Amino acid sequence: MASVMENFTNRSIDIASLPQFEEVSFEPISKAYLIKASLQNLVFFCLAVIGWVVLFYFEIIQFQLNILLIGIVLYFGFKFWNIFQLQKNYGFVLRQKDILYRRGYLVNKTTVVPFNRIQHASISRDVLDKMLKISSLKIFTAGGSGSDIIIPGLAPDLALRLKEALAAKLTANEF
Known part of the structure; x- marks a missing residue:
């Protein structure tokens, strides 16, 4: 046990070297x-x-x-x-290690969810969604009591592709 503690380091990280999510171009949701x-x-x-x-x-x-x-x-x-x-500020982006979701205009809120925190994703459509040909992607994370991100207004095929991409990332992270 003592040898493990002797090799332990906890170096500080240069904050300026962290990736900036503000520089990412977000995909808008459907006008529907x-x-x-x-x-x-x-x-x-x-x-x-x-x-x-x-x-x-x-x-x-x-x-x-x-x-x-x-x-x-x-x-x-x-x-x-x-x-x-x-509507002007809704947006999402799928990156190599996480997914970002942006919303709000007076108070802008951006949620960053790393793939290693995602438990599963589901797609939901109510009656109006079916009429307008849109879907909502719900992303559930570890420790959450409900879905942590709900991205509304996605085309059904886009929602399915995003869900499958998340599932592929989750499968890749398990091993």
């Missing part, structure tokens, strides 16, 4: 995801307007109805604007 998110938002907007019409029918105080309508329009206007801004 923008349509999906907008449709989902539109459904909730219609439900809010129907609720407002019901309140109008029951003759709630006009001033309160006007304030509520302004609130609904502002809230959903922001939600639509948010969807368009987010």
Whole structure:
């Protein structure tokens, strides 16, 4: 045991020599995801307007109805604007030793997952995804309670190729 400890070194790493993920060009997700998110938002907007019409029918105080309508329009206007801004920044890239996923516009978030941390990957498609011909790739890592990365808005064939590439990398890392 003493001989193992004598040979132990823990040298510092030059931070400037680390690879920069900001220099990578990210692949955008499909514009069909923008349509999906907008449709989902539109459904909730219609439900809010129907609720407002019901309140109008029951003759709630006009001033309160006007304030509520302004609130609904502002809230959903922001939600639509948010969807368009987010679409510009979604991106992913598969590198030699990891996968990167970027999202956000006010607060940009980039997740880097090394292949040796990935447990498995799955593809999911809901009804709207099938109609719009898109998929979501879910990547699960060791120690996580759910999927750690969900990349939405991928073409089904691209999602399948990414999943197979991840599986190949995982198989290569096992031996």
